[in-house]
Amino acid sequence: MDIGAAAWLVILLALAGANLPFINDRLFAVVPLPRGAAANGKPAAKPFLVRLFELAVLFFAVGLVGRLLEGRIGTVFPQTWEFYAIAACLFVVLAFPGFVVRYLRKRH
Template sequence: MDVGAAAWLVILLALLAANLPFINDRLFAVVPLKGGTSAARKPFLVRLLELVVLFFVVGSVGRLLEGRIGTVFPQTWEFYAIGACLFVVLAFPGFVVRYLRKRH
């Protein structure tokens, strides 16, 4: 896989993973939450924790792809802070659909 394809793969994976907690009410889109009804709603804190875990999963995939292409460059805390901010920005469409859109 060339550098351009790997970069686009990580960007698309980040976009999907950032919106995943807000799109469905299952944990990581697989595990149903236990609740009184079949349509149990995920609390916001669970969605936030899921977002953090998915950030590290996408980062691991990106690091793996970088290692397959060539040398893995060392990163400092600034890289991870900017990456986390970008991940939160990518999650904005899912947040809007879940919490800000009016339901008729």
């Protein structure tokens, strides 16, 4: 895989991984969570803290994929804390569309 394709793959994985916690109510889109009945008869939604935990785990998973792809291309360069801080901020920014759809969109 060439450098450009690997970069786009990591960007697309980051976009999908950042929005995954907000677009479904299953843990990592696979494991159904146990729920109690809500007041209106609908099942309760996944708690926000669980979504944040999922977001953090997916951030590290995408980072691992990026590191593995970098190793396949050539030398893996050492990164300092600034790189990880900027990458985490970018991951949160990529999660914004899913957050808007889940929490800020007006439901009719």
